[in-house]
Amino acid sequence: MSAPTDGPWLDEAAGRLIRPYTVSGGRTRPTTAMDLLTLVMSTGSVPQGHLGPEHADALGLCQGPTSVAEIAAHLRLPATVTKILLSDLVDCGAISARPPDSFHNPTDRFLLEAVLDGLRRQL
Template identity: 75%
Template sequence: MPRRYDGPWLDDAAGRLVRPYTVSGGRTRPTAALDLLSLVRATGTVPRAHLGPEHTLALGLCDGPTSVAEVAAHMRLPAVVTKVLLSDLLDCGALTARAPRSYDTPTDRSLLEAVLDGLRRRL
């Protein structure tokens, strides 16, 4: 009896059996502007339109604030495909997105102090 997978179809020798192009419905551009560090979160709204299993998996990963990069890593999909899936969920109201916090300069003193404080707590 063949093994049943909860996630995307995988074959130990061949890898992913469903190509990323198929997962995104052939689309290569998301409708929403998402950065890899954008935080997405489920709203609790159930999408009215039928979405694919990848959409359901992505939505399940977004119970709390989760970065686009993290969702892509968990789903083992290219970032652009993940952005397309997440933008579909944004369009139907199932997700909200927040842009990453921007700093005026990459060497902002408050940012560096926050990183240093975090490192001290971990050590």
């Protein structure tokens, strides 16, 4: 087996060494309602109780307002698992969650065009 990359839970040849839902303790639903555009941010409170290394990694990504989708990408976890980790952090007061500022009309043409422009710049 080759040496792990990106931390102890990834192996270059094998990929993730544990199943993603092991990270969430087998839970499939978050306790806090979130979607991919929900913005989360650290409150500065220290989480009480035992949280796994993935919780610490997620909390480290929440220094400024960050979307659930961005955090899932950085953690290399499915969005549902990421939402569960983040809802654990909301429940213990370590982060706050809110919809994005433009969420009042999620099908707003301006928002959709901005997303399309961003995607085109990436390609």
